[in-house]
Amino acid sequence: MMRVRGGKAASSETARWERLILWGIVVLAVVLRAWGLSHQLPDKTYIEEDEFIYTALKYGSGDPNPHWFFHPPLYSYLLFALYGAYYLLGAAAGWFRGAEEFILQYLVDPSAFYIIARGLSVLLSVPAVLLLHRFGRNVCSPRVGLAACLLFAVMPLGVKYAHYGCTEPLLLCLVLAAAVCAARALQTGRVRPLLAAGAFAGAAMGTKYTGAFALALVAAAVPPPTRVSSWAALLGAFAAAGAAFLLVCPFPILAPQEFAANVSLLASQPLQVGEYSWQRIPNLYLEFARRHMPVGMTAPLAWISLAGTVFLWLRHRREDILVAALPTAFYLVIGRSRLFYDRYMLVCYPFFALAAAALLDAAAARAAGLLAPAAARPRRAAALLAAAAVALALGGAGASARLVRLMVLPETRFLAARWIEEHLPAEARILADDAPVPQTEESVRREQRLKEREPRQEFGYREKTGLYFDLQRRAARGRRGFDVTRILHPRGFHMLGGGRGYEEEWMTPERMKAQLESIDDYDYVLASSTGAYRYRAREILPERFRFLHDFYAGLAGRGTVVKVFRPEPSRSTGPEYTLYRVGEGR
Structure with missing residues (x-):
């Protein structure tokens, strides 16, 4: 016993x-x-994170169809439930008076929405x-x-x-x-x-x-x-x-x-060893x-x-x-x-x-x-x-x-955007490479017109239109902004074995080329070392995209360096960004 x-x-x-x-x-x-958990907020660092949050918020319009199936919707439904609880709590506490103010908060400072999603993770x-x-x-x-x-x-x-x-x-x-x-x-x-x-x-x-x-x-x-x-x-x-x-x-x-x-577009991308952004992917x-x-x-x-x-x-x-x-x-x-x-x-x-x-x-x-x-x-x-x-x-x-x-650690693209916001004259015309430089209301409106006139040729990340752009313009009214044009890059290609290329950006190569060739229409250009490195070898680029090499290679001779934003050990991270004064400047 x-x-x-x-x-x-x-x-x-x-x-x-x-x-x-x-x-x-x-x-x-x-x-x-x-x-x-709050790293880089209120800035957005991971594109899919923003897509999930936007999709979840969009369900509040009454349409449970995400209209975007690169990811199935279960996770965004779970986020929607959490954001619904946050909305009810905020409405009861007087943080916002209605759905539009709720979405406007996401556009002005999305930190709370990101913390909720990351907290769930x-x-x-x-x-x-x-x-x-x-x-x-x-x-x-x-x-x-x-x-x-x-x-x-x-x-x-x-x-x-x-x-x-x-x-x-x-x-x-x-x-x-x-x-x-x-x-x-x-x-x-x-x-x-x-x-x-x-x-x-x-x-x-x-x-x-x-x-x-x-x-x-x-x-x-x-x-x-x-x-x-x-x-x-x-x-x-x-x-x-x-x-x-x-x-x-x-x-x-x-x-x-x-x-x-x-799903058919998504399925057409895998199942072959090929090229991505013109870099050979090994076995x-x-x-x-x-x-x-x-x-x-x-x-x-x-x-x-x-x-x-x-x-x-x-x-x-x-x-x-x-x-x-x-x-x-x-x-x-x-x-x-x-x-x-x-x-x-x-x-x-x-x-x-x-x-x-x-x-x-x-x-x-x-x-x-x-x-x-x-x-x-x-x-x-x-x-x-x-x-x-x-x-x-x-x-x-x-x-x-x-x-x-x-x-x-702070990312160099966000440090560059903050410096521009503090030191450049309002409404300066800026051609920006990936950094989230704040836009004027007119800049947002012009981007919306372009997207409506030239929708994406393939299914990529779903476009944000309608109410989203209306509220984005409202958010732009209350801040110091700039006339920003984004430098857009083709996301990827598959060219081996006779496969056709595909682009996921909403601009055609012709419009992208025209955008970069009109450099004198801008006051400043903010360019990253990532872009310069990506297009460094002109001879291996597809013919229709060799202008990207010419643009980055010719920047030093066409503009005056205003400031360089370099990553510093233990203080910042990311690629190097260079701000050039071009055209008439301001």
Whole structure:
């Protein structure tokens, strides 16, 4: 009887320590993600963050169709609910008297809207860590689950995108929820958790299309489909995924032509290794492992994660296949594409963390078997795993801290815009490269006329017209502004294997060229080193865009340098901006 009580007490003590360590990891994840949350505000740094916020606010007009399907709408619906609560609170407190004042606040100072979206990203890290622990505990062991949580909590890529209002944190939660349900289905043989896994996978697809890779978890959780019941369970789970997707994104049915037009353009971009902005993109199978993963999770953890994934396939337990299924499917498909953005791979990182923890645990158990007597081996193996995980986590935490430190430094483009606002005469005519120089009302009106006359030739980021421009002009009335013309750049091209080029900017190359050739119509030009570097090699540019090289190369001879805005270590970040006085100047 005493042994039973002692065993229960030891088990209870172990569970308490496990909970304590888990919540310590949660706190660490939240602190790393909340630090510097207001970075660069009130300026806008990440274009997709602004698109999500604008889309969510636009639902307030009464139209739930986003009319923009480069991303499915679940995340923007969630933001809309939060902004609705903020509006009701602000209306009750007298912060704004109606919907127009609410939107006007977004245009004058959008900080509150960004903090709400970014705060949601931080809060979503809590269920992500808890779900990863549950998944790791179920398919491996409690200590492997804790080690995976620690490694994932400090990964720089996860910390980076939790500092933005974007889809990735919600996507991670839904995919991990699908993984937990798939593990339960695998271990119990029951259909209900498998259907739940399919539903969570469908919701993940309704957040970001890469959520479709969660279906690999569903497939891995089904027994080998040799019996009719296995096929029925698999088809039922896929049907649940489709139903969940249509529930959160019903527009393939409600607006099929609009949805298909957006998605077909999106689908035409990947699935070939090609050129982007005239830079050759190498084979992404190597590029992800050699460059993106070492930056996103530190080099030691990246290599251990890849080795751990191979180890799981070789050990070949069904639980191991479940862990390795999603990153393997992702790697095989995305490795053949041109979509080299690091954020696309973030959905794999919890599974890579778990694969690394499983490999370290196996190595620790083998080492303990060689170094310790039989009675002490479990404790020694746990200590070795903890030491390895903490060592790797210290490297990740340091890399994440350095990343956040850079994110909170002022960007040179914003410093340039502030200097211009303070020192140049009002309504000066400025040709600006990417810096958010405040516009006059007439400048906003002219930009609106151009966009109405020359709409984009392809579906890119949705145009903002109507009420948005009306309120933008109202916001411009109350501030010191300038007659600003933006230097626009083609976003990308695909020209290999006979593929046609595509542009996502709303200006044609001819109008872009005319805009830059009329340099004497401006008083100042603000140019970035990024543009000069991008177009430095004239001979490799498409013929219709060689004028961009000529423009940047000829600036020094056509204008007088007024001020140079350079990044300074520990004080500012970003490319170098040069302000030239051209034409008559002021």
